[in-house]
Amino acid sequence: MPDFDRELAETDDEAVAAAVEHAFLPPLLTALAADLDDLSLVPGHLQPDLSIPMDPTGGLSEAQLAEGRALAVEAIKRLRARGPQPTRALPVDTLRVLLSFVAGGAEVDDYLELLREELNLGEDLRTPDWTKDELAPERPFRVAVIGAGMSGLLAAHRLRQAGIDVVVLEKDDGVGGTWYENTYPGCRVDVVNHFYCYSFNQRTDWPDHFSPQPVLLDYFRGFADEHGLRDLIRFSTEVTAVELDESTMTWRLELLGPDGAEDTLDVQAVVSAVGQLNRPNMPDIPGIDEFTGPSFHSARWDHGLDLAGKRVVVIGTGASAAQFIPEIAGEAGHLTVFQRTPAWFLPTPEYHDPVPAEATWLFRNVPGYANWYRFFIFWQNVEGLREMALVDPEWEGGGASVSLVNDMARQLLVAYIEGEFADMPELLPHVVPHYPPFAKRFIRDNGAWAATMRRDDVTLVTDAIAAVTPEGVRTVDGTVHEADVIIYGTGFTASEFLMPMKVVGRDGVELHERWGGDARAFLGMTLPRFPNLFMLYGPNTNIVVNGSITYFSECSVHYVVGCLRELLAGGARALEPTQEAHDALNERIDAQNCRMAWGVSDVNSWYKNATGRSAQNWPFSLLEYWQLTRRPDLAQYELS
Numbered sequence: 152m153p154d155f156d157r158e159l160a161e162t163d164d165e166a167v168a169a170a171v172e173h174a175f176l177p178p179l180l181t182a183l184a185a186d187l188d189d190l191s192l193v194p195g196h197l198q199p200d201l202s203i204p205m206d207p208t209g210g211l212s213e214a215q216l217a218e219g220r221a222l223a224v225e226a227i228k229r230l231r232a233r234g235p236q237p238t239r240a241l242p243v244d245t246l247r248v249l250l251s252f253v254a255g256g257a258e259v260d261d262y263l264e265l266l267r268e269e270l271n272l273g274e275d276l277r278t279p280d281w282t283k284d285e286l287a288p289e290r291p292f293r294v295a296v297i298g299a300g301m302s303g304l305l306a307a308h309r310l311r312q313a314g315i316d317v318v319v320l321e322k323d324d325g326v327g328g329t330w331y332e333n334t335y336p337g338c339r340v341d342v343v344n345h346f347y348c349y350s351f352n353q354r355t356d357w358p359d360h361f362s363p364q365p366v367l368l369d370y371f372r373g374f375a376d377e378h379g380l381r382d383l384i385r386f387s388t389e390v391t392a393v394e395l396d397e398s399t400m401t402w403r404l405e406l407l408g409p410d411g412a413e414d415t416l417d418v419q420a421v422v423s424a425v426g427q428l429n430r431p432n433m434p435d436i437p438g439i440d441e442f443t444g445p446s447f448h449s450a451r452w453d454h455g456l457d458l459a460g461k462r463v464v465v466i467g468t469g470a471s472a473a474q475f476i477p478e479i480a481g482e483a484g485h486l487t488v489f490q491r492t493p494a495w496f497l498p499t500p501e502y503h504d505p506v507p508a509e510a511t512w513l514f515r516n517v518p519g520y521a522n523w524y525r526f527f528i529f530w531q532n533v534e535g536l537r538e539m540a541l542v543d544p545e546w547e548g549g550g551a552s553v554s555l556v557n558d559m560a561r562q563l564l565v566a567y568i569e570g571e572f573a574d575m576p577e578l579l580p581h582v583v584p585h586y587p588p589f590a591k592r593f594i595r596d597n598g599a600w601a602a603t604m605r606r607d608d609v610t611l612v613t614d615a616i617a618a619v620t621p622e623g624v625r626t627v628d629g630t631v632h633e634a635d636v637i638i639y640g641t642g643f644t645a646s647e648f649l650m651p652m653k654v655v656g657r658d659g660v661e662l663h664e665r666w667g668g669d670a671r672a673f674l675g676m677t678l679p680r681f682p683n684l685f686m687l688y689g690p691n692t693n694i695v696v697n698g699s700i701t702y703f704s705e706c707s708v709h710y711v712v713g714c715l716r717e718l719l720a721g722g723a724r725a726l727e728p729t730q731e732a733h734d735a736l737n738e739r740i741d742a743q744n745c746r747m748a749w750g751v752s753d754v755n756s757w758y759k760n761a762t763g764r765s766a767q768n769w770p771f772s773l774l775e776y777w778q779l780t781r782r783p784d785l786a787q788y789e790l791s
């Protein structure tokens with residue numbers, strides 16, 4: 152008997168009841184109904200009410216929760232008595248009932264196939280259903296993947312499943328990308344981990360709801376090891392240029408290897424997986440090089456530097472800074488925090504908490520519970536919140552809100568900040584954002600931010616910075632804030648996609664010259680004049696409402712594999728989108744981004760490039776990205 156079956160068999164009724172107290176009830180009942188093939192476990196009167204955003208109870212009353220828990224306990228006892236059974240595929244009608252229940256009665260028909268993939272109940276439905284050997288056994292076809300972060304590893308895995316010769320070039324000496332490079336104190340994911348992982352490689356034993364960086368790095372390392380991906384990777388090898396040879400329709404990659412050794416590599420297709428948030432952004436502040444003490448960016452944390460007793464200045468209060476500032480406060484002698492724009496905080500009491508042992512027991516012992524919980528998060532926290540970001544053109548929010556529901560969210564969030572800062576009223580004008588919720592990414596908070604700002608050894612400065620001086624930072628009012636160390640929490644050069652690589656396509660056209668600082672692509676992945684070049688996490692594939700980028704990368708990789716299939720099956724040498732298809736989709740994206748809070752607000756954010764356009768975000772639903780990336784529509788492509 153496998154360990155987990157023995158664990159269930161040996162758990163007494165009292166422990167089962169104790170575990171159920173820690174359950175997310177709607178997905179638990181759904182998982183039990185699916186496994187026991189008993190729809191009476193998902194009765195209409197216990198259907199969650201998801202009109203209350205992000206409520207972990209699913210809007211159920213105490214009486215409903217009590218009844219639901221009792222049902223769940225009895226069902227788990229039945230599971231225990233029945234013993235282990237192989238996971239079975241759910242008939243579509245059953246799936247529809249269960250999905251609709253956990254989605255609070257929503258109409259789920261359009262989502263059925265997507266959610267079946269996301270649920271991944273016993274079968275990885277995104278595995279390519281073809282291999283190169285079946286389609287074009289004789290054709291030399293090698294693909295270079297640039298980057299071995301979450302997206303690059305995924306691409307390598309899928310391409311290899313399709314039997315394609317793949318080589319991965321990675322500038323670092325390890326896998327993991329974001330989770331390899333960002334080692335600052337407090338670094339952790341801000342999406343519930345059950346959703347921030349590959350659909351086909353879910354875990355039931357995440358130690359935390361929001362894992363810290365070392366756990367995520369282990370996850371991606373483990374994935375690479377388990378699937379033998381390391382053998383495909385050339386580490387410490389940076390791609391400096393990719394150039395198309397039209398006569399042979401091959402891409403030549405220029406490589407800078409370990410110890411500066413230069414090399415080239417010729418391939419038939421390139422998948423760029425270099426990330427949007429991989430190149431640190433250093434602010435353009437006069438005198439930045441004149442500071443005489445040590446300074447570093449959060450993504451290049453200097454672990455050799457002891458901050459104890461030092462006067463530390465932090466520039467920036469974005470997502471990374473909001474994580475490390477509470478960690479280093481108290482260690483530094485004095486911490487001065489420079490804030491340009493206050494963030495919206497998303498109250499998340501469990502943000503730093505481990506998953507309780509009882510909850511982990513449930514994830515481990517109730518088949519499919521973790522998967523249904525993943526779906527619950529997807530539905531409730533991501534797709535379900537999009538409406539709040541939509542602009543109502545009739546709404547007069549004075550730049551502070553964009554619709555009635557957005558304004559209601561604003562009021563709740565302001566109330567949270569006012570509660571947190573109740574004993575620091577002098578800070579309130581500086582910590583309540585003037586811009587609408589959803590115009591920037593939320594920062595999760597469990598009270599750590601206000602607790603940090605309350606400390607005597609922490610100062611929040613909101614005056615604009617005039618210059619960095621040899622002694623510290625001078626603000627516009629002439630005050631010099633002396634520092635022993637400066638830490639830049641100033642984010643990444645997100646809108647400079649694929650930089651600093653030189654990318655030359657047909658007729659010698661260089662990609663960055665063509666973009667002129669305003670990157671765009673077809674579905675974030677392909678480009679006219681750049682045949683057989685694909686991007687993952689490319690332009691307009693980021694998501695604002697704390698969704699998971701793994702979702703986008705899974706959709707994108709599926710599409711890229713589909714494009715390669717077309718090339719191999721049809722015998723064409725090159726595939727690129729038509730200019731018309733590219734332009735039409737971008738027009739639609741731009742128009743919709745201008746109907747979203749992040750598109751209309753004038754607040755500074757990494758969601759906009761220098762031209763003011765949102766080159767970052769996908770403005771439509773997650774469903775729509777999935778639908779558009781099912782398979783390439785050849786009417787939108789030129790094959791030659």
Ligand SMILES: Cc1cc2nc3c(=O)[nH]c(=O)nc-3n(C[C@H](O)[C@H](O)[C@H](O)COP(=O)(O)OP(=O)(O)OC[C@H]3O[C@@H](n4cnc5c(N)ncnc54)[C@H](O)[C@@H]3O)c2cc1C
Pocket residue numbers: 297298299300301302303320321322323326327328329330333338339340341342347388389390391424425426427428429471652687688698699700701
């Ligand atoms: C601190 C931080 C926290 C985040 N938190 C979340 C979160 O909570 N939820 C979420 O969904 N997303 C989050 N993100 C976004 C995160 O980047 C993505 O979730 C995801 O990790 C992107 O994976 P990727 O493989 O596309 O890119 P990356 O992880 O950035 O990996 C890119 C890889 O490409 C390599 N590379 C780059 N250029 C070259 C080159 N020229 N040659 C060779 N190799 C190259 C890099 O070394 C790196 O290994 C966070 C990002 C940061 C920085």
